[in-house]
Amino acid sequence: xxxxxxxxxxxxxxxxxxxxxxxxxxxxxxxxxxxxxxxxxxxxxxxxxxxxxxxxxxxxxxxxxxxxxxxxxxxxxxxxxxxxxxxxxxxxxxxxxxxxxxxxxxxxxxxxxxxxxxxxxxxxxxxxxxxxxxxxxxxxxxxxxxxxxxxxxxxxxxxxxxxxxxxxxxxxxxxxxxxxxxxxxxxxxxxxxxxxxxxxxxxxxxxxxxxxxxxxxxxxxxxxxxxxxxxxxxxxxxxxxxxxxxxxxxxxxxxxxxxxxxxxxxxxxxxxxxxxxxxxxxxxxxxxxxxxxxxxxxxxxxxxxxx
Ligand SMILES: Nc1ncnc2c1ncn2[C@@H]1O[C@H](COP(=O)(O)OP(=O)(O)OP(=O)(O)O)[C@@H](O)[C@H]1O
Numbered sequence: 364x365x366x367x368x369x370x371x372x373x374x375x376x377x378x379x380x381x382x383x384x385x386x387x388x389x390x391x392x393x394x395x396x397x398x399x400x401x402x403x404x405x406x407x408x409x410x411x412x413x414x415x416x417x418x419x420x421x422x423x424x425x426x427x428x429x430x431x432x433x434x435x436x437x438x439x440x441x442x443x444x445x446x447x448x449x450x451x452x453x454x455x456x457x458x459x460x461x462x463x464x465x466x467x468x469x470x471x472x473x474x475x476x477x478x479x480x481x482x483x484x485x486x487x488x489x490x491x492x493x494x495x496x497x498x499x500x501x502x503x504x505x506x507x508x509x510x511x512x513x514x515x516x517x518x519x520x521x522x523x524x525x526x527x528x529x530x531x532x533x534x535x536x537x538x539x540x541x542x543x544x545x546x547x548x549x550x551x552x553x554x555x556x557x558x559x560x561x562x563x564x565x566x567x568x569x570x571x572x573x574x575x576x577x578x579x580x581x582x583x584x585x586x587x588x589x590x591x592x593x594x595x596x597x598x599x600x601x602x603x604x605x606x607x608x609x610x611x612x613x614x615x616x617x618x619x620x621x622x623x624x625x626x627x628x629x630x631x632x633x634x635x636x637x638x639x640x641x642x643x644x645x646x647x648x649x650x651x652x653x654x655x656x657x658x659x660x661x662x663x664x665x666x667x668x669x670x
Pocket of ligand 1: 377381
């Protein structure tokens, strides 16, 4: 299986501050690549560079072996991009929006009409084709935006946080669509700050933080290499210093409690229960956290991804 996309050492600064710092990764054909990171990590910047909206300061990238700068027009024919912001005409119908975007992508006539029907089926919105966009929910608008990016049959689809602020039904549709696209051999870059989405959808993952790729691999590799075991503890009265508990190597605040990293979660929990008894400490929550992308991120950065 070849690589559809290769990124090599991309760098980008805004007003002297690094937004991307030597970012490299590659995406295999027919896979979903997850770009996971908190707000401001550099996900959108990476995607905008790939689609030619902004230029990197240095580094290079190829799509299907074509340079994204030197062969920009050819690259654009093979890439579909769905930005974070909805970009549709509110007063036009879904169908007319797709007509407009199709022509913009260079698809015309009967081919375009057939493609519009196909993408409306793919997004589950064929029965709403004639309705104006302003009558659509946020999730449905997002699905039409994705439909628009698929009209020209791209080989690589770039989705920038496609599920932010949408209803669960649209989210499921988007997930199903991604699974189907993969089966058809289309590759996807999926940026998000939701770990569960990456765990559910993505074959390979790059964790990005403050402009740097801090880890990459498939889920199993990341969990094996960095997925520290941990215990979540929440008490009625907040504990000032959670390092007092046995085997705790690192601790991080999460919601109203603490994530305590420990190689021996059961022993740590026993110790917590003992201390609780002795000190009259009321426990509200105590559970083992299995290694997950959340504990991976935590052990790499010392912060919780949702902070
Ligand atoms: N046009 C711009 N001018 C100045 N700084 C910018 C600009 N665009 C992005 N940045 C900064 O670059 C960094 C990376 O931003 P980017 O939008 O790529 O992050 P992100 O991971 O996509 O996060 P988000 O989910 O918030 O969009 C941030 O510190 C951001 O403030």
